[in-house]
Amino acid sequence: MAFISDASSLTFSHDNETLRLDTWGPNAIRIRSTREPSFPADNWALDETVPASAKSSIAHDKTGTLSNGKITATLSARGKLLLTNQKGEVILEEFSRSRVDPTDPKASALRIEPREFKPRLGSESWHVTARFESLDPNEKIYGMGQYQQPYLNLKGADLELAQRNSQASIPFAISSLGYGFLWNNPSVGRAVFGKNMTTFEATSTRVLDYWVVAGDTPEEILRAYTDVTGKVPEMPEYGLGFWQCKLRYQTQEEILNVARKHKTELGLPMDVIVVDFFHWPKEGEWKFDPTFWPDPEAMITELKSLGIELMVSIWPTVDRLSENYEEMLTKGLLIRQDRGLTLAMEGHTSCSHFDATNPAARSYVWSKAKANYFDKGIMIFWLDEAEPEYTMYDFDNYRYYKGPNQMIGNSYPRFYSQGFYEGMREAGQDKVVNLVRCAWAGSQKYGALLWSGDIASSWETFRDQLAAGLNAGLAGISWWTTDIGGFHGGDPNNPEFRELFVRWFQWGAFCPVFRLHGDREPRQPQFGNSGGSWCASGADNEVWSYGEEVFAICKAYILLREKLRDYVRDIMNESHTKGDPIIRPLFYNFPRDKKAWEAEDQYMFGSKYLVAPVLKHGQRERRLYLPEGASWKQFTAAGEVIGEEKKGGQTVEVSCPIGYMPVFERV
Secondary structure (H helix, E strand, C coil): CEEEECCCEEEEEECCEEEEEEECCCCEEEEEEECCCCCCCCCCCCCCCCCCCCCEEEEECCCEEEEECCEEEEECCCCCEEEEECCCCEEEEECCECCCCCCCCCCCCCCECCEEEEECCCCCCEEEEEEEECCCCCCCEEEEEECCCCCCCCCCCEEEECCECCEEEEEEEEECCCEEEEECCCCCEEEEECCCEEEEEEEEECCEEEEEEECCCHHHHHHHHHHHHCCCCCCCHHHCCEEECCCCCCCHHHHHHHHHHHHHHCCCCCCEEEECCCCCCCCCCCCCCCCCCCCHHHHHHHHHHCCCEEEEEECCEEECCCCCHHHHHHCCCECEECCCCCCCEECCCEEEEECCCCHHHHHHHHHHHHHHCHHHCCCEEEECCCCCCCCCCCHHHEEECCEEHHHHHHHHHHHHHHHHHHHHHHCCCCCCCEEECCCCCCHHHHCEEEECCCCECCHHHHHHHHHHHHHHHHCCCCCEECCECCCECCCCCCHHHHHHHHHHHHHHCCCCCEEECCEECCCCCCCCCCHHHHCCCCECCCCCCCCHHHHHHHHHHHHHHHHCHHHHHHHHHHHHHHCCCCEECHHHHCCCCHHHHCCCCCEEECCCEEECCCCCCCCCEEEEEECCCCEEEEECCCCCEEEEEEECCEEEEEECCCCCCCEEEEC
């Protein structure tokens, strides 16, 4: 065994393992371990220029120590790692139950190692597991991306580290013990925040790689994380208002009629309207089908004259019969499969996906989108299917330019966003935002606006989206949105669904991006018989489609969002410059208030507005907690502050008739 050090790193070697600790930004240390001759070159999510660290100090004798500002790493003589903060408090400790080190008070005959490298027979990779002590049964864990479950606090959760439709694995966690932890590995795997131990697994990798930062508040921790993984760009002006969408507008005239009615006849604000999927002749032909979209330039020009930007859907799928398939296959621009037919997405036709991890494939797809959309005036793209979605999620069967899916697959959506972001910037667009159905650590810096996927239209699912959005923000994805009303189903003529729709719409006005979408019932008859016409439209999904009472409520909240436009712009700029989430749990702004850490069904919209969504059918009263350290006044749907000023630190009962969602303004 041996310790080797330089100005900013400490290396430990024993048997066939090399463990390396590097200072990596203020108060942070990157930890890597390998059983191979050298470390891989990839920095993965940690590819930003590293901010200057505080002066570090290194010592080693029988143990090795690396200190960097508020964090200190200590390695035992046998290489067990302990991390402490500036107060000397243990924030992270490896879980070891081995009798090899008799000086360890937790020595055991169990022979469980903290860093387990299990060879994957017949391959050049390992199944790696990192184990950590569960130091405090009351510890709370947040972040980790977007999962379809109702829990904001993830302590006790078992999470698949894999990308799926509506699941975005972004492996950064914030602990109530005062640290942030990035599992810097894009392998498919698993994270378990258990009562007895915490484990992170990578099913196929060449290195154990994670990053830890110590901080006194969640704000300090998250800002440090976005310093090393990237912050969102500046939000374009059209990202601040209302976005109209449905599955799906089938013709040029249909979408223009909706825009004309919304803006001209009704006089309502709208910033973006969307052309959803199958507007193309075939998948993998990134262009308008001229049968249904005869003059895109004229359509875009008219929309812009109304103050509306057009967003178009991009899919990564490539139909075998499409005009680009043979060329992309010949040039190696598609994902490959280790067994079976080259068929990853089965639907109306047989498709593969373009390989977003391949720079040449990203350039090819962007060149098509640029010629057929961007050069016609389209400034915003909907990067759908970004996981990518497979008919069967057999993660071990797909192989990319960067490596096998099991080894690097979680990074696919990040490369997908990167291709369009870099293409748009190179083409002269200054501010970039693209809607994307999946993300990984660092996606935020490529203009990724994550939405919560194809979710059900139900009260249970609605409740899950609050935890999904807040945890995505705490994983660095500050641009987040959801399908108002859910995606799958929902009949505008059904009274119960109308109530759900209203409550979702009210909440949507206080989400980072305010966006209406969904596949409503009943489905419409097929229109046409060529191209994507086989994909029929759902029922109408405009704000006037739900009856007069609902329309009046929607109108009020669209106008309220417009009144908040300057405020939304300000908090978007804070996110761009500092890395803060747009929506955040109460404890983010009130970390010293213990009750703020317990509130899971309300949140802050920026630092000024406390929002309490109405999450239950028939609910007309709402209890909410006003955090300590501020005073509050009720904020109406008309954008007015009313009533007596209330001191923080108390729970209040608020009336919430169908036309109102409780909001309080910090005063």
